[in-house]
Amino acid sequence: MRKFNFCAGPAALPEPVLLQAQQELLDWRxxxxxxxxxxxxxxxxxxxxERAEQDLRDLLNIPDNYKVLFLQGGxxxxxxxxxxxxxxxxxxxxxxxxxxxxxxxxxxxxxKEARRYGRVNIVASSEDRxxxxxxxPDSWCQNENAAYFHYTPNETIGGVExxxxxxxxxxxxxxxxxxxxxxPIPVEKFGVIYAxxxxxxxxxxxxxGVVRDDLLDRTLPEIPRSLSWKIAADAGSMDNxxxxxxxxxxxxxxxxxxxQGGVEAMAQLAERKSSLLxxxxxxxxxxxxxxxxxxxxRMNVPFVLADERLDKEFLQQAEEAGLLNLKGHRSVGxxxxxxxxxxxxxxxxxxxxxxxDFEKRCG
Ligand SMILES: *Cc1c(COP(=O)(O)O)cnc(C)c1O
Numbered sequence: 204m205r206k207f208n209f210c211a212g213p214a215a216l217p218e219p220v221l222l223q224a225q226q227e228l229l230d231w232r233x234x235x236x237x238x239x240x241x242x243x244x245x246x247x248x249x250x251x252x253e254r255a256e257q258d259l260r261d262l263l264n265i266p267d268n269y270k271v272l273f274l275q276g277g278x279x280x281x282x283x284x285x286x287x288x289x290x291x292x293x294x295x296x297x298x299x300x301x302x303x304x305x306x307x308x309x310x311x312x313x314x315k316e317a318r319r320y321g322r323v324n325i326v327a328s329s330e331d332r333x334x335x336x337x338x339x340p341d342s343w344c345q346n347e348n349a350a351y352f353h354y355t356p357n358e359t360i361g362g363v364e365x366x367x368x369x370x371x372x373x374x375x376x377x378x379x380x381x382x383x384x385x386x387p388i389p390v391e392k393f394g395v396i397y398a399x400x401x402x403x404x405x406x407x408x409x410x411x412g413v414v415r416d417d418l419l420d421r422t423l424p425e426i427p428r429s430l431s432w433k434i435a436a437d438a439g440s441m442d443n444x445x446x447x448x449x450x451x452x453x454x455x456x457x458x459x460x461x462x463q464g465g466v467e468a469m470a471q472l473a474e475r476k477s478s479l480l481x482x483x484x485x486x487x488x489x490x491x492x493x494x495x496x497x498x499x500x501r502m503n504v505p506f507v508l509a510d511e512r513l514d515k516e517f518l519q520q521a522e523e524a525g526l527l528n529l530k531g532h533r534s535v536g537x538x539x540x541x542x543x544x545x546x547x548x549x550x551x552x553x554x555x556x557x558x559x560d561f562e563k564r565c566g
Pocket of ligand 1: 276
């Protein structure tokens with residue numbers, strides 16, 4: 204029996220997608236073998252790859268002057284790829300600088316990696332209030348020579364989401380790992396968007412990159428081949444063997460998203476799901492959310508109990524009630540409910556009903 208899964212990643216996948224994959228697992232398209240067992244260069248797989256790209260372009264309304272890349276190494280690979288691919292036009296090691304907003308653990312990892320290749324200018328940081336909000340543009344301190352401006356639109360661990368897109372004069376780079384495809388985005392405002400798949404796209408093992416054409420020739424000369432967006436773009440993301448099953452499954456998710464009404468429908472659903480949970484938490488004295496209201500994530504909802512000694516009991520009983528993976532990140536504790544696209548409204552309704560009941564019995 205399938206349970207309600209609130210895992211932060213790898214996360215829930217749409218049931219119809221899993222069923223289709225199951226049905227096709229042994230004999231895909233009457234080929235007598237699985238999609239995992241054929242060449243990535245076969246016409247059959249190339250069709251899968253191209254269709255996935257087109258569906259993603261349709262879903263996010265990606266302009267023609269952007270390349271869509273299917274990459275390896277996860278979002279963490281892109282923490283390195285970003286400086287490698289964009290610092291090339293920035294002069295010597297000492298002259299290279301990039302702007303970063305520091306909003307929590309994922310931003311910090313991106314920053315640490317960029318510092319290995321150039322200087323990082325921290326435009327703004329929410330560390331002063333324990334990363335519980337997205338800093339507004341009035342507090343920014345940009346560097347006029349920055350090769351790019353990087354931010355994390357949704358901090359998966361802290362549950363902090365920007366409710367606006369930064370306006371900057373250099374290429375805007377966004378790690379959208381945990382909120383891509385959850386709402387329409389103005390792609391033309393971005394230079395680069397990247398996302399690990401395992402939250403809102405598909406299984407782990409693949410990452411999506413959306414890169415504006417004119418940013419493909421800024422690589423540092425010593426860039427490792429496997430990190431080069433230019434090489435990936437020229438090779439249709441097949442410079443080497445891609446994770447074909449993850450690509451195929453991501454394609455099934457894109458199809459499913461289109462059938463659901465696309466990212467507009469996902470935005471409405473995300474609003475309904477997250478406000479149901481936040482409104483309940485705000486109305487309760489037993490549960491609370493540490494995140495500032497205007498920055499609360501629609502995808503990841505961290506919350507704490509009035510008495511943390513009840514955490515273990517809460518998690519155990521939730522699991523017995525069929526509500527999985529509500530434990531907060533090991534670094535912050537408490538609870539976290541991740542409400543990605545594939546998590547249905549009924550899951551959130553069941554969670555709230557459980558929370559009401561738990562408070563009555565144990566609160
Ligand atoms: C999960 C996550 C990552 C890390 O992804 P990997 O694919 O494990 O490298 C990076 N950034 C954000 C915002 C994430 O949610």
